[in-house]
Amino acid sequence: MASLLQVEGLTSGYGPVSVLKDVSLTVERGSITAVLGANGAGKTTLLRTVSGLLRPTGGQILFDGADLRSVRMEQVVRKGIAHVPEGRGVVAELTVDENLRLGGLWRRDRPDAAKALTEVYELFEPLARRRRSVGHQLSGGERQMLALGRALVARPRLLLLDEPSLGLAPRVTAQILGLLARLREQTGLTVLLVEQNVRSALSVADHGVVLSVGRVAMSAPAARLRDDDDLRHAYLGF
Template sequence: MTDVLVVDKLNAGYGAVPVLRDVDLTVPAGTITAVLGANGAGKTTLLRTITGLVRPTGGRILFSGADLRAVKVEQLVRRGIAHVPEGRGVVAELTVDENLRLGGLWRKDKADAKKATAEVYELFEPLARRRAHLGHQLSGGERQMLALGRALVARPTLLLLDEPSLGLAPKVTAQIMALLKQLRDTTGLTVLLVEQNVRGALSIADRGVVMSLGRIVMSADADQLLADDGLRHAYLGF
C-alpha cells in the first residue's frame, strides 16, 4: 500500500518554544489514521506544520513523494490536500451555497466542481435544506458539515481534520464519523484525523498514533490501541 503522507523526524514549534520532537508518521492511501493524545500533546501543531501554517525547524514532510516544505500554503489544495481546522471555520456572512462554492473556486473543471457541490448536498441533507441560510444561522453540527463539505468540493486526496467532534452532540458526532468511514470506503479518501473522542475515532480508523509532549509514543492498528488497557489509562484517559 502506497503512503500518501510521510512525516520524517519532524520538529516544529512557536518561536523559541519547541512543540514537535522528531515525529515520524506514515499515512497509507485510502486509510483513516487517528492522532490521539491529551491537550497540549502537539496534535494540532502537527496538522498546522503539515499544511505550512507552522514552519518546521527540522525533518521532512512528503506528500505523494514530493517535499511540502517549500510549497506555499495556498498551493496545497491544488495538490490535493484539504485542511479543516478546529473551530469549523465557515464564513459566517456567506450562505451555505456560497461557502461551498468557495471550495471549488480555484478549480478549472467547473462542471465537476458543480457536481462535487451536488454530492455534498446528498451527503449532508441538513445543508441541502438550508442552502440559502447564512453561516451564522447554522447549528454547530451544521457548521461542521459545511466546513467538511467545502473541503470535499476541492476533491482532495488527503483530508486533514482537527477535532471535528468538538462541541457536538453525540448523535451528530456519530454521523460525522460514519461519513468519514463511508468516504474512505467509497472514494478511497485518505484521512488524518485529530480527535479527543478516542473511542469514536478508533471505531472508524485503520490505525492510531498516540502523541505525548510532542512525540509519538505509540503507533498501532486501531483495534490494538483500544485493547491496550495500560496505554489507554496512561495517555488517553479512559
C-alpha cells in the same frame, strides 16, 4: 498499501518554541489515521504544519513522494490536501452555498466542481435544505457539516480534520465520523484525524498515533489501541 503521507523527524512550533520534536508517522493511502493525545500534545500543530500554515524547523513532510517543506499553502491545497481546522472556519456572513463554492474556487475543472457541490448536498441533506441560510444561522452540527463539505468540494486526496466532534452532541459526532468511514470505503479518501473523543476516533480509524509532549509515544493499529487494556490505560487514560 502504499503511503500517501510520510512525516519524518518533524520539528515545528511557534517562534522559538518547538511544539513538535522529531515526530515521524506514516499515513497509508485510503486509510484513516487518528492522532490522539492530551491537550497541548501537539496534535493541532501537526495538522497546521502539514497544511503549510506553519513552517517546520526540521524534518521532512512527503506527500506522495514530494517534499512539502517549502511549498506555499495554496500550492499544498492544489496538490490535494484539504484542512478543516478546529472551530470549523465557516464564513458567518456567507450563505451555505457561497461557503461551499469557496472550496472549489481554485479548480479549473468547472463541470466537476459543480458535480462535487451536488454530491456534498446529497451527503449532507441538512445543508441542502438550508443552502440560502447564512453561516451564523446554522447549528454547531450544521457548521461542522459545512466546513467538511467545503473541503470535500475541493476533491482532496488527503483530508486533515481537527477535532470534528468539539461541542457537538454524540449523535452528530457519530454521523460525521460514520461519514468519514463511508467516504474512505467508497472514494478511497485518506484522512488524518485529530479527535478528542478517543473511543469514537478509534472506532473508525485504521491506525492510531499517540502524541505526548510533542513526541510520538505510541503508533499502532487502531484495533490494538482499542482492545489492549494495558495500552489504553498507559497512553489514552481509559
